[in-house]
Amino acid sequence: MFISSGINITPFDGTSVKVAVIGAGPAGLTAAYQLSQLGHQVMVFEADSQYVGGISRTVVQDGFRFDIGGHRFFSKSAFIEDFWTEILGDEMLTRPRCSRIYYRGRFFRYPLAFPEALWKLGLWEATRSVGSYAWARLFPRPQPDNFEDWVRNRFGQRLYEIFFKTYTEKVWGMSCREISADWAVQRIQNFSLGVALRQALQSRNPSQKKVKTLIEQFRYPRLGPGQMWETVAAKIKAQGQTICMGQHICQLEHRPGPSWILRNSRGESFGPFDQVISSAPLSELLPHLHPRLSPLALQAAQALRYRDFVVVGVMAKNGQNLPEQWIYLHDPSFKAGRVQNFRAWSPDMVPGPDYNGFGLEYFCSKGDTLWEQSDAEWQKLARQEIVRLGLVRESEILQLRVIRQSRAYPVYDQHYTSHLAQLRQEMNAHFPGFHFVGRNGMHRYNNQDHAMMTGWLTALNIAAGHPQYDVWEVNEDAEYHENAATSGLRQVPFLKAREDE
Numbered sequence: 001m002f003i004s005s006g007i008n009i010t011p012f013d014g015t016s017v018k019v020a021v022i023g024a025g026p027a028g029l030t031a032a033y034q035l036s037q038l039g040h041q042v043m044v045f046e047a048d049s050q051y052v053g054g055i056s057r058t059v060v061q062d063g064f065r066f067d068i069g070g071h072r073f074f075s076k077s078a079f080i081e082d083f084w085t086e087i088l089g090d091e092m093l094t095r096p097r098c099s100r101i102y103y104r105g106r107f108f109r110y111p112l113a114f115p116e117a118l119w120k121l122g123l124w125e126a127t128r129s130v131g132s133y134a135w136a137r138l139f140p141r142p143q144p145d146n147f148e149d150w151v152r153n154r155f156g157q158r159l160y161e162i163f164f165k166t167y168t169e170k171v172w173g174m175s176c177r178e179i180s181a182d183w184a185v186q187r188i189q190n191f192s193l194g195v196a197l198r199q200a201l202q203s204r205n206p207s208q209k210k211v212k213t214l215i216e217q218f219r220y221p222r223l224g225p226g227q228m229w230e231t232v233a234a235k236i237k238a239q240g241q242t243i244c245m246g247q248h249i250c251q252l253e254h255r256p257g258p259s260w261i262l263r264n265s266r267g268e269s270f271g272p273f274d275q276v277i278s279s280a281p282l283s284e285l286l287p288h289l290h291p292r293l294s295p296l297a298l299q300a301a302q303a304l305r306y307r308d309f310v311v312v313g314v315m316a317k318n319g320q321n322l323p324e325q326w327i328y329l330h331d332p333s334f335k336a337g338r339v340q341n342f343r344a345w346s347p348d349m350v351p352g353p354d355y356n357g358f359g360l361e362y363f364c365s366k367g368d369t370l371w372e373q374s375d376a377e378w379q380k381l382a383r384q385e386i387v388r389l390g391l392v393r394e395s396e397i398l399q400l401r402v403i404r405q406s407r408a409y410p411v412y413d414q415h416y417t418s419h420l421a422q423l424r425q426e427m428n429a430h431f432p433g434f435h436f437v438g439r440n441g442m443h444r445y446n447n448q449d450h451a452m453m454t455g456w457l458t459a460l461n462i463a464a465g466h467p468q469y470d471v472w473e474v475n476e477d478a479e480y481h482e483n484a485a486t487s488g489l490r491q492v493p494f495l496k497a498r499e500d501e
C-alpha cells in the first residue's frame with residue numbers, strides 16, 4: 001500500500017463499504033485498487049468490451065501498438081511515481097524526450113527554443129515577430145480573458161499566429177478568442193518571449209545556474225500505457241474484486257438509506273451500493289439520475305462541451321529509426337494536428353526493427369465532416385498526409401487502423417466553471433455518496449496523474465467515512481506539461497486538507 005507524507009490513511013476497521021466505480025480508466029482503477037487494498041468491496045463497470053485504461057488504453061493490431069495520443073508518464077507526486085513503479089517495475093522505461101513542430105516545411109524544436117525559432121523563421125519574419133512582441137508589451141490587451149489576448153500579450157501577435165493559433169484552433173475547433181484564458185494559463189503559465197530570451201542568455205553564461213525548465217525525459221511502459229492499466233485491473237481482480245466489461249451505465253438511482261442502484265444500457269440493474277465513484281462524462285450521466293436534477297443543473301450538465309479525437313494508426317515496413325516521438329503540425333495545409341512515432345516511445349510498440357508505427361491525430365467534433373468520414377476516407381487522408389510529411393513512402397504502408405475517441409477533451413469555454421459550480425452544489429446537497437473523479441468525470445483537463453490522484457483521494461475519503469480531502473483542489477498544474485520540477489521534492493503538492501479538518 002502506498003503511503004505518502006502528509007496523507008492520512010484510515011486503517012480498515014472491519015466495516016466494509018460496497019462501492020460501484022463507473023469507468024476503468026486511470027481514475028476509476030486507481031480508486032478501485034486503493035479501496036480494495038483498504039479492505040472494501042468494489043465493482044468496476046466499464047463500457048468498453050475489450051480494453052481497460054480509457055483514453056490511456058493501448059490498441060493492438062498485428063503486433064503494432066497505438067496510444068490514443070502518446071501518453072507520457074510524468075508526475076510531481078511521489079505517490080503516483082511509486083504507484084507506477086510498483087505496478088510495472090522494470091517494465092517502466094525512461095525515455096529521452098524528442099518532439100518537434102512542423103511549420104512551412106521546417107522543423108522547430110519543441111518545447112520552443114525561441115532563439116532557434118527566430119533564427120529559423122528568417123530575418124524578415126524574426127524582425128516582424130520581435131516588433132510585434134514589443135508592440136504587445138507597449139499596448140497589452142487589457143483584461144485578457146481569452147486565449148488569443150493572453151498569448152498575444154506574452155509573445156506578440158506574430159508568434160501567436162505562427163506557434164499557438166493554428167494548432168490550438170485545430171485542437172479545439174473554435175476561434176482562440178472563444179477559448180478561456182484558463183487554458184493558456186494552464187499550458188504556458190508565466191512563460192513569455194521575454195522570459196525565454198532571458199533564459200537563453202543565462203544558459204550561455206556558465207556562472208549562472210542553468211534554469212531547468214523543460215522536461216527532458218519521461219517514463220513510459222514498454223508496451224504502452226495500456227500495459228499499466230491492464231496490470232492494475234489484473235491485480236484488482238486477483239484481490240477478489242469484479243471488473244465488468246461491456247457495461248455502459250446509463251442510469252443512476254439514489255435511494256434513501258442512502259444506497260445506489262446502477263442500470264446499464266440493456267436495462268439490467270446492479271446494487272445496492274453504499275457509494276458511487278464516477279469517471280463518466282458529467283453531461284452523459286447526470287441527466288439520467290433519479291431523482292432528477294433541477295432544471296438549472298440539467299441545463300448545466302448538458303451545456304458542457306467536448307472535443308472528439310481520431311487517431312489513424314499507420315503500420316509500415318520501414319526500418320528508419322527516427323528520434324522524434326511526436327511532431328506538431330502547425331502547418332495549416334495539414335488536417336492532422338500531430339503525428340506520433342510509436343517506435344521512438346518504445347521499440348516494443350512495433351513488431352520488430354524493420355517496422356514503424358505512426359499515429360496521425362485529428363481533432364474533430366461529433367457531427368462535423370471530419371468525424372463523420374468513413375474509415376476508408378480517414379485512411380485515404382492519413383495516407384496522403386504521412387507520405388507528404390516524408391515519414392514513409394506509399395509503398396511501405398502495410399495497413400491503417402482508424403481509432404475513434406469521443407469526448408477526448410473537456411472544453412474550457414467561457415461558461416464551464418459556472419456550469420460545474422451549479423452541478424457540484426446540487427450533487428453535494430442532494431446526492432450523498434456520489435463522487436466525481438477523473439477527466440470527464442470532473443470536466444477537468446486532467447492528465448493521468450491528476451486523474452489518478454482524484455481516484456486515490458476519493459478512496460481515502462470513503463475509507464475515512466468522511467471527506468478528508470477536496471479532490472477539486474487537485475489541479476491540472478501547468479508545470480506538469482512542459483516545465484520540470486526544480487525542487488526535487490516529490491511529495492503530494494496537489495493536496496489541500498479541507499478547512500474543517
Ligand SMILES: Cc1cc2nc3c(=O)[nH]c(=O)nc-3n(C[C@H](O)[C@H](O)[C@H](O)COP(=O)(O)OP(=O)(O)OC[C@H]3O[C@@H](n4cnc5c(N)ncnc54)[C@H](O)[C@@H]3O)c2cc1C
Nearest residue numbers: 023025026027047054055069071072249280438439447448
Ligand atoms: C490526445 C491525448 C493525449 C494525452 N496525453 C497524455 C500524456 O501524455 N500523459 C498523461 O498523463 N495523460 C495524457 N492524456 C490524458 C489521459 O488520457 C487522461 O488523463 C486519463 O486517461 C483520464 O483518466 P480517467 O480515468 O479520468 O478517464 P478516461 O481515460 O476517459 O476513462 C474513463 C473510462 O470510463 C468509461 N466510461 C465512461 N462512461 C461510462 C459509463 N457511462 N459506463 C461505464 N463506463 C464508462 C470509459 O469507457 C473509459 O474507459 C492525454 C489525453 C489525450 C486525449
